[in-house]
Amino acid sequence: MKTAEHPEQASKFVANDQRAHWHDQALWFVREKRDRMAVSLPEWEQLRSAASQIKLHTVSRLADYLEQFEQNATKLGAVVHWARDSEEHNQIVLSLLQKAGAKQVVKSKSMLTEECHLNPFLEAQGIEVVDTDLGERIVQLRKETPSHIVLPAIHIKKEEVSETFHEHLQTEAGNNDPNYLTEAARNHLREKFLAADVGITGVNFAIAETGGLVVCTNEGNADLGVSLPKMHIACMGIEKLVPHAADLSVFLRLLARSATGQPITTYSSHFHGPSPGSELHIILVDNGRSNLMGSEQFRNSLKCIRCGACMNTCPVYRRSGGHSYGTTVPGPIGSILAPSRDSKAHKSLPFACTLCGSCTDVCPVKIDLHHELLEWRGEIHRRGQLPMSKTVPMKLTSWMMRSPWLFRWVGAIGKFCLRHLPRWAIYHGLNPWGKQREMPESPQQSFRQLYQIHESKKASDE
Amino acid sequence: MQVALFIPCYIDQLYPRVGMATLEILERRGCDVVFPAAQTCCGQPMSNTGCNSDARPLAERFLEIFAPYQYVVAPSGSCVAMVRKHYDEFLSGRPGFEELKAKTFELCEFLVDVLKVESWDGVYPHKVGLHSSCHGLRELGMGKPSELVGVDFSKPGHLLAMLDKIELVKPQRPDECCGFGGTFAVNEEAVSCMMGKDRLQDHLSAGAEVLTAADMSCLMHLQGLSARGKMPLQIKHIAEILNESEAKS
Numbered sequence A: 001m002k003t004a005e006h007p008e009q010a011s012k013f014v015a016n017d018q019r020a021h022w023h024d025q026a027l028w029f030v031r032e033k034r035d036r037m038a039v040s041l042p043e044w045e046q047l048r049s050a051a052s053q054i055k056l057h058t059v060s061r062l063a064d065y066l067e068q069f070e071q072n073a074t075k076l077g078a079v080v081h082w083a084r085d086s087e088e089h090n091q092i093v094l095s096l097l098q099k100a101g102a103k104q105v106v107k108s109k110s111m112l113t114e115e116c117h118l119n120p121f122l123e124a125q126g127i128e129v130v131d132t133d134l135g136e137r138i139v140q141l142r143k144e145t146p147s148h149i150v151l152p153a154i155h156i157k158k159e160e161v162s163e164t165f166h167e168h169l170q171t172e173a174g175n176n177d178p179n180y181l182t183e184a185a186r187n188h189l190r191e192k193f194l195a196a197d198v199g200i201t202g203v204n205f206a207i208a209e210t211g212g213l214v215v216c217t218n219e220g221n222a223d224l225g226v227s228l229p230k231m232h233i234a235c236m237g238i239e240k241l242v243p244h245a246a247d248l249s250v251f252l253r254l255l256a257r258s259a260t261g262q263p264i265t266t267y268s269s270h271f272h273g274p275s276p277g278s279e280l281h282i283i284l285v286d287n288g289r290s291n292l293m294g295s296e297q298f299r300n301s302l303k304c305i306r307c308g309a310c311m312n313t314c315p316v317y318r319r320s321g322g323h324s325y326g327t328t329v330p331g332p333i334g335s336i337l338a339p340s341r342d343s344k345a346h347k348s349l350p351f352a353c354t355l356c357g358s359c360t361d362v363c364p365v366k367i368d369l370h371h372e373l374l375e376w377r378g379e380i381h382r383r384g385q386l387p388m389s390k391t392v393p394m395k396l397t398s399w400m401m402r403s404p405w406l407f408r409w410v411g412a413i414g415k416f417c418l419r420h421l422p423r424w425a426i427y428h429g430l431n432p433w434g435k436q437r438e439m440p441e442s443p444q445q446s447f448r449q450l451y452q453i454h455e456s457k458k459a460s461d462e
Numbered sequence B: 001m002q003v004a005l006f007i008p009c010y011i012d013q014l015y016p017r018v019g020m021a022t023l024e025i026l027e028r029r030g031c032d033v034v035f036p037a038a039q040t041c042c043g044q045p046m047s048n049t050g051c052n053s054d055a056r057p058l059a060e061r062f063l064e065i066f067a068p069y070q071y072v073v074a075p076s077g078s079c080v081a082m083v084r085k086h087y088d089e090f091l092s093g094r095p096g097f098e099e100l101k102a103k104t105f106e107l108c109e110f111l112v113d114v115l116k117v118e119s120w121d122g123v124y125p126h127k128v129g130l131h132s133s134c135h136g137l138r139e140l141g142m143g144k145p146s147e148l149v150g151v152d153f154s155k156p157g158h159l160l161a162m163l164d165k166i167e168l169v170k171p172q173r174p175d176e177c178c179g180f181g182g183t184f185a186v187n188e189e190a191v192s193c194m195m196g197k198d199r200l201q202d203h204l205s206a207g208a209e210v211l212t213a214a215d216m217s218c219l220m221h222l223q224g225l226s227a228r229g230k231m232p233l234q235i236k237h238i239a240e241i242l243n244e245s246e247a248k249s
């Protein structure tokens, strides 16, 4: 997949200053809520450590836990399927739908099915798929993709939602009242729930010890979506596993606080086998995850519980919008996951970062996000995917810096030019620094020159 | 106490006054300060761009140049973070490397942790905004990042608060990144400048007359934006403020 580079997309987003600031503030508001919630638990940092250790342990023995999970889930009456990649995943879903004779499907937010591009695949087969999470439904009606993994429609203003609903759900034009719009969506979705043949959900946590699943939502749509139809298909990445039911106490406390600043999601629904008279299918999807497992540098990124906190805090994400990343999962974690699938197509993402480290400190499972991003930069260089515009200047600078006399000499010339060249020779299209910023003022002497004067003065004083 | 000054390349060339302020502060505290003239650059720009093979020879030079000294002190959190946090890849296992990491300090850290400065005989009658530069804050642990739960502290803030008549103003976002990020400032010019302007605005709204930080690179970017925007803000490295306050008192 060819994607445009992040800087290009980001500058388009920034060009609309008002919108970019609105987006930044909306997400910062969530980040602040998260801070208040984190502080309300004095044991917060211990929880993070515990979560990190549990996940690390699980990832290191993932094959065993997956097997245990499969056994226990099967015992409970679920059918477990394995998919190597997104194509296999989509095929399995399709064959299950065909077996059930399904024409209409309701889905509750699942980033995995986004990752696998399930919707367009099913639609091409003549199956109607309705996303039932409100934000996701808005995005779907607008024929867009989510711009955030927890707040999929965070880039859309309520006026725009009103327009979309007016067009698709025949709501009153110009009525921007969130209550009115939510009510309209609720009525619309109720019809879809009633008509659905199959419900598809994502999975937040799968428990090896019991074979059960947990799905967290704020709207209860996952419950509705799977209670009415006779078939529930749960799609999960293989990293969603936790070993024991008791581990949930750690993760459920961290997840909602980190994601939205709520103490807990409104619904944490547990599914242990199918409900009487219906079927439960669980699809375990790899799609590149086992590559990460084998990589010492990037294995940690498999600990991710997809809370989205790293996006909310990322100063670059907040100002460039989720779509600028050109991936299903944007932001810091997305910039690590995307290159692991295709480093050439996503080579600009690890550079869409100032290495400020806020993501690392906010992450509830302690993924060393900014260091992994830095690792990726090195990896992209090693793979020969770094453009010459980056490699050549670095090579030259490195050469210069290896000889102090050359450094002094180039420094002196540079300073002279800064002082004496006319403005147009310094501020032009080829100097991105000078577009919105002044260059530093150039002093007459370097530090090393001043230091020498200082030293000889000290010597003569003695 | 013998201190080797590590003056980052761009400070040497563009902000010699920051280097001089560092030198004067340390000498006044009785340190025997030297500047090894063979030093150039720590290799951070190359390493941050992923060009590790170009950073390696600079890391090797750095070890050779600074190994003989008792302490290494630099007025730059991010360059010190390069040595302490990112040199492992190049130097791990080399004789003297573990010692180098343990003896290399950012100026504020050195004043607080090694020299144990507990009072500062200085006057600085200004409203000052402190920008917590990310690398110092999060890589070196010079303060508590706002995301973590725990006891609040800031080593640069602690030093500034000792000055007489100073008023430290509080921005709304305590430690958001200024958007410099090394080559990021050029590579992602649009986002970088928006971040910088937001940072400046936050400090201006809090009432800052002077904006300071322990990293001149962030300040170079913020200064560039502030000058272009003709903002009523003076921009100074923390070493300059500490040094000036003392000279005046």
Ligand code: SF4
Pocket (backbone or CB within 6 Å): A258, A303, A304, A305, A306, A307, A308, A309, A310, A311, A333, A362, A363, A364, A365, A366, A367, A369
């Ligand atoms: S990387 Fe961490 S902060 Fe980001 S989504 Fe995953 S768990 Fe949340």
